Amino acid sequence: MASGTGERKQKKVYSKKIQKLRRAIVFTVVAACLIPTCICLILAVRYDRLRTKYEKSEADLNWYRDRYGDEKSILAASDSGDSGGDTSAEYGEIQWDYGVANTSGAQNPEDIEGTRYVYLTFDDGPSSSTGEILDILDQYGVQATFFVCGKPDSKYTDLYKRIVDEGHTLGMHSYSHSYKDIYASLDSFKDDFKKIKIFLYDTTDVDSIFYRFPGGSSNKVIKDDIAEYEKFLDEQGVTYFDWNVSANDDKAGATKETVYNNIISNIPKYKHCVVLMHDAADKKYTVEALPEIIEAIQAMDDTVIVPITEDTLPVQHIKK
Ligand SMILES: [Zn+2]
Missing domain, CATH: 1.20.5 (Single alpha-helices involved in coiled-coils or other helix-helix interfaces)
Incomplete structure (x- = not known):
């Protein structure tokens, strides 16, 4: 049993x-x-x-x-000074070649063959000009991209939020914008990057995935290999954008007219135009020129103004 x-x-x-x-x-x-x-x-x-x-x-x-024509003729034209794109970085003069730069750029899902896409971008904000820039964009029903810095002063808080709330793209342009600090080493760059990313998330709830190097990726301040910085951004899931059309509004002698001409005369050269402008208190001429710039672009055949999105292939300067 x-x-x-x-x-x-x-x-x-x-x-x-x-x-x-x-x-x-x-x-x-x-x-x-x-x-x-x-x-x-x-x-x-x-x-x-x-x-x-x-x-x-x-x-x-x-x-x-x-x-x-083919790439060879473009390079030959640019060698003979006929590239027409005498663009300078915010810091020091840069030389880059339209023929080899990745200017294919920019694809939105709705990308239509034959349509020109213009991406208006504003660096260095927010500033006392941001509100006015946003009002103008709103007036024309246009969305842009703001590459902003870290400004903890409470007077800027609403501007960061307005940028996001009004449907513009929020990109990073470093926290401090101090070349000697950011570019002292890859580690300092990483520290600054984390600071601006967290700051923007805390302020707007947006986890930005777009970056613009102060001075552009072709700046002469980075002594290390830029590829290491690019690799770091890539690992963070962040895409950096340079530009192929510059307002040159950070150059001595800039006026409303030069800003307008620099942009409007260069846009016809590209199918995808990433336009560099500045959002700064001392660049009121950029704000003054903005309505006419938008009107002129909107009057161009088959041309639309759109914000940068994650589907936008970047325009990036490539060092020779
Ligand atoms: Zn800047």
Whole structure:
């Protein structure tokens, strides 16, 4: 009798073990099927997105070739001083080549062949000019991109929020904007980057994924290899944007007219124009020129003004 009970118990334990083993086998088989399927699906989606981007880039390249000939003739033209794009960085003069810079730029999902996309960008804000800039953009129903710095003074808090609330893109332009601090080393750059990212998140709830190097990526202050800085931003899931059209509103002698002309005369050269302007208290002429700039762009055939989004392929200066 006792041995019969013992046997039953043993059988129970045994069958439980079998059940566990079965479950483990089923789980392993299911996991072995599901995991590769999921990986395949993710890779397929990624492949598809990359292919779309590639096809659009190629369409862009053909657009440039149709207008300006092949790359060799563009380079030859720029060597002979005919590039027409004498753009300077905010800090020191920079030399970059339109022929080799990644100016294919910018794809929105709604990208239409034959349409020119203009991205108005404002650096250095917020400032006492920001409110006025936002009013003008609102008046024309235009959305732009603001690459802002870290200004904890409470008088700026609402401006950061307005930028976001009114549908503009919020990008980072370093916390301190102090070249000697930010570019002292990669570590100082990282510290400053984290500061502005957290500051913007705390102020606006926006986790910005766009960056503009003070002075542009082609600035002469970074002594290290810029590739290390780019790699760091990439690891953070952040894309940096330079520009291919500059208002040159940070240059001595800038006026409302020079700002207008620098922008409007250069936009026709590109299918995707990232326009650099400044949002600063001492650059009122930029604000004064803005309504006419927007009107002139809106009057151009097949041209739209749009904010930078995560689908926008960046315009980046490439060092020679
Ligand atoms: Zn700046």
